[in-house]
Amino acid sequence: MTSPLVVAIDGPSGSGKSSTSRGVAGRLGLAYLDTGAMYRAMTWALLQQGVALDDPGAVAAAADAVTLVSGTDPLDPTIHVGGVDVAEPIRSDEVTGSVSLVAAVPHVRELLVARQREVIAGSDGIVVEGRDIGSVVAPDAKVKIYLVADPAARAARRAAENGGADAAATEQALAARDRIDSTRAASPLVQSEGAVVVDGTHLTLDEVIDAIVRIVDAAP
Numbered sequence: 421m422t423s424p425l426v427v428a429i430d431g432p433s434g435s436g437k438s439s440t441s442r443g444v445a446g447r448l449g450l451a452y453l454d455t456g457a458m459y460r461a462m463t464w465a466l467l468q469q470g471v472a473l474d475d476p477g478a479v480a481a482a483a484d485a486v487t488l489v490s491g492t493d494p495l496d497p498t499i500h501v502g503g504v505d506v507a508e509p510i511r512s513d514e515v516t517g518s519v520s521l522v523a524a525v526p527h528v529r530e531l532l533v534a535r536q537r538e539v540i541a542g543s544d545g546i547v548v549e550g551r552d553i554g555s556v557v558a559p560d561a562k563v564k565i566y567l568v569a570d571p572a573a574r575a576a577r578r579a580a581e582n583g584g585a586d587a588a589a590t591e592q593a594l595a596a597r598d599r600i601d602s603t604r605a606a607s608p609l610v611q612s613e614g615a616v617v618v619d620g621t622h623l624t625l626d627e628v629i630d631a632i633v634r635i636v637d638a639a640p
């Protein structure tokens with residue numbers, strides 16, 4: 421059995437991973453997995469249960485019972501927790517503000533990485549985006565991309581997406597989350613070995629997608 425084509429796209433918050441990954445998957449006829457949505461869905465579920473997210477033991481104990489299902493159509497990615505569609509609530513400020521705490525708990529990562537590997541193994545080829553895809557989830561991925569953009573560009577794009585939120589405050593919030601995601605002990609955000617850096621600061625979304633499709637097409 422041959423293993424499926426895996427394109428791993430990692431990078432900091434707001435660098436364009438989700439939009440780019442969906443575009444690349446659509447162009448290449450691949451599935452798409454948003455692993456950040458899984459960490460967000462786990463966070464949403466634990467908040468619903470009133471779990472103290474600053475208590476790693478409590479988070480780890482409650483995480484086992486949470487059932488996540490990710491739909492991998494790049495035109496219509498979905499995420500359900502216990503059968504409930506949580507696509508919208510996982511983008512709330514409350515979830516965004518606490519997801520890094522949950523993502524830092526090793527047992528949560530074990531559970532979600534195992535689930536992510538199942539989805540990858542069950543696919544016919546997939547673009548997977550997150551923070552640790554090239555380093556931990558799929559270190560043998562055929563193509564690894566480290567997608568970056570200047571902090572000011574990332575904040576401006578995120579603020580625009582959030583209905584014109586304050587760009588300076590958004591930049592501070594992104595920087596705080598990047599700091600936690602990059603310095604945590606468990607699978608921190610890193611540029612993995614063999615990853616190609618793509619800087620989307622001065623490129624349109626289509627140009628970033630084109631660049632990555634070219635890298636995939638040229639991969640041996």
Ligand SMILES: Nc1ncnc2c1ncn2[C@@H]1O[C@H](COP(=O)(O)OP(=O)(O)O)[C@@H](O)[C@H]1O
Nearest residue numbers: 433434435436437438439577581620623624625
């Ligand atoms: N190259 C680009 N040029 C302009 N806007 C972009 C570009 N890439 C992404 N965006 C926009 O920036 C915002 C954040 O992108 P997103 O894909 O959600 O990033 P991430 O998944 O890395 O957090 C979205 O509103 C998206 O449409």
Ligand SMILES: Nc1ccn([C@H]2C[C@H](O)[C@@H](COP(=O)(O)OP(=O)(O)O)O2)c(=O)n1
Nearest residue numbers: 433434455456457459519523550551552601
């Ligand atoms: N593979 C992953 C994906 C996301 N995470 C964590 C780190 C992020 O702060 C949160 C949310 O990820 P998400 O990609 O949705 O974040 P942004 O869209 O960039 O704001 O989850 C992770 O630890 N590992």
